[in-house]
Amino acid sequence: EDKVVQSPLSLVVHEGDTVTLNCSYEVTNFRSLLWYKQEKKAPTFLFMLTSSGIEKKSGRLSSILDKKELFSILNITATQTGDSAVYLCATTPSNYKLTFGKGTLLTVNP
Amino acid sequence: AAGVIQSPRHLIKEKRETATLKCYPIPRHDTVYWYQQGPGQDPQFLISFYEKMQSDKGSIPDRFSxxxxxxxxxxxxxxxxxxxxxxxxxxxxxxxxxxxxxxYFGPGTRLTVT
Structure with a gap:
């Protein structure tokens, strides 16, 4: 059975801090790993990673995949209160359905 | 840009009733996935369709179609x-x-069964 494990489950930081969220996976026929941000609504797509070692970047967010060690990290620099959300990691095997981790609840305090 | 549309956004039903949830994908998207997310849980895959055919099935109860x-x-x-x-x-x-x-996810339908 496919497994996605995220850590930490919860994180509280102050504005301006840098955070690193972790996602490890065990997936048959791995195709890609996706990161989503979920506030009180639908998950919003952040990144899709398919190749090892290539960093994807969008503003203060960046992510990288290590297919040898089977993990990915999501970095957020200079955090803001608006970054407070649950960050979900998901993998797609060959049949493309997403298997999600439990998520990391990030709280950024002013 | 057009997004995924779901209706209704909120639905309250009683036990033993039936409910129908609708999803309109992004234009030119041919594959649809349904997920269920319980309180404090991660989304769980239910079922998917590609070109009007069921492509995969997850933890969908037999009461659902x-x-x-x-x-x-x-x-x-x-x-x-x-x-x-x-x-x-x-x-x-x-x-x-x-x-x-x-x-890409739609806004979701919140179903409450009382």
């Missing part, structure tokens, strides 16, 4: 509702033809 129509919209039919069916139901769409792995 779904289909995709010729205009690519999808409906999730839920019968004999139970209290445990109360959850947020998301639909996501993707373009398999474009070989894209990215799935």
């Amino acid at each position: 779904a289909q995709q129509f010729s205009d690519y919209h999808s409906e999730l039919n839920m019968s004999s509702l139970e209290l445990g069916d109360s959850a947020l139901y998301f639909c996501a769409s993707r373009s398999q033809t474009a070989s894209s792995y990215e799935q």
Whole structure:
């Protein structure tokens, strides 16, 4: 059975801090790993990673995949209160359905 | 840009009633996925459709059925509702033809069974 494990489950930081969220996976026929941000609504797509070692970047967010060690990290620099959300990691095997981790609840305090 | 549309956004039903949730994918997306997210839980895959055919099945109860129509919209039919069916139901769409792995989620339908 496919497994996605995220850590930490919860994180509280102050504005301006840098955070690193972790996602490890065990997936048959791995195709890609996706990161989503979920506030009180639908998950919003952040990144899709398919190749090892290539960093994807969008503003203060960046992510990288290590297919040898089977993990990915999501970095957020200079955090803001608006970054407070649950960050979900998901993998797609060959049949493309997403298997999600439990998520990391990030709280950024002013 | 057009997004995934789901209706209704909120639904309150009583036990043993039926419910129908609708999903309209992003234009030119041919694949639809349904997920169920319970309170404080991660989304769980229920079922998916590609070109109007069921492509994969997850943890969908036998009381639920779904289909995709010729205009690519999808409906999730839920019968004999139970209290445990109360959850947020998301639909996501993707373009398999474009070989894209990215799935985009709709706003969800919050189902409350009383």
